[in-house]
Amino acid sequence: MNSGTKQFAVTSLVNAIKESQIFWILSFSVLTAVAAQITIPVKPVPFTLQTMIVILAGALLGARNGAYSQIIYLLLGATGLPVFAHTPDAGIGLARLIGPTGGYLLAFPIAAFAVGYLVEKNKKYLPIVLSMFLGAIIILTCGTIYLGFVYLHDFSASVKTGAAIFSIWTVVKVFGAAAIYFAVTKSRNK
Numbered sequence: 001m002n003s004g005t006k007q008f009a010v011t012s013l014v015n016a017i018k019e020s021q022i023f024w025i026l027s028f029s030v031l032t033a034v035a036a037q038i039t040i041p042v043k044p045v046p047f048t049l050q051t052m053i054v055i056l057a058g059a060l061l062g063a064r065n066g067a068y069s070q071i072i073y074l075l076l077g078a079t080g081l082p083v084f085a086h087t088p089d090a091g092i093g094l095a096r097l098i099g100p101t102g103g104y105l106l107a108f109p110i111a112a113f114a115v116g117y118l119v120e121k122n123k124k125y126l127p128i129v130l131s132m133f134l135g136a137i138i139i140l141t142c143g144t145i146y147l148g149f150v151y152l153h154d155f156s157a158s159v160k161t162g163a164a165i166f167s168i169w170t171v172v173k174v175f176g177a178a179a180i181y182f183a184v185t186k187s188r189n190k
């Protein structure tokens with residue numbers, strides 16, 4: 001096999017991997033884990049970049065594959081791999097899913113699915129941004145309700161510490177995700 005044939009084979013393999021749905025699903029699972037490590041520690045729920053990746057997974061991968069990427073992420077964390085955001089109060093593995101951040105984490109596949117479903121229906125700017133806001137609201141709502149019922153036992157306190165504190169941060173992440181989405185889809189279309 002000459003060098004031209006080898007280069008063609010390697011290029012073909014790389015292109016096949018890049019086109020593989022499994023590659024992109026796993027990539028977003030890993031990106032979510034990486035985003036979890038970018039943390040500003042606040043109790044009981046830290047600031048992370050995870051929600052931005054979750055809504056991007058739905059927007060870029062579609063409803064089904066976006067949800068799969070987040071289910072894989074949760075399964076990796078449930079097995080004890082250190083993919084969840086570091087919080088001093090929480091345990092590891094499955095215990096994280098019943099701790100203070102459990103409601104947020106369990107909402108990730110739902111949010112990715114919802115964003116993906118809506119983006120598949122309408123690819124214009126405003127509907128995409130609104131679908132990303134909906135995904136972020138799903139995560140915040142599920143997380144806040146869970147935080148209130150399971151951890152804080154005070155709905156007012158859970159809204160304050162589990163949703164209101166994240167309001168500006170959520171707006172920044174949604175517009176950041178929208179910018180990334182449109183940059184990626186623009187380069188993909190070229």
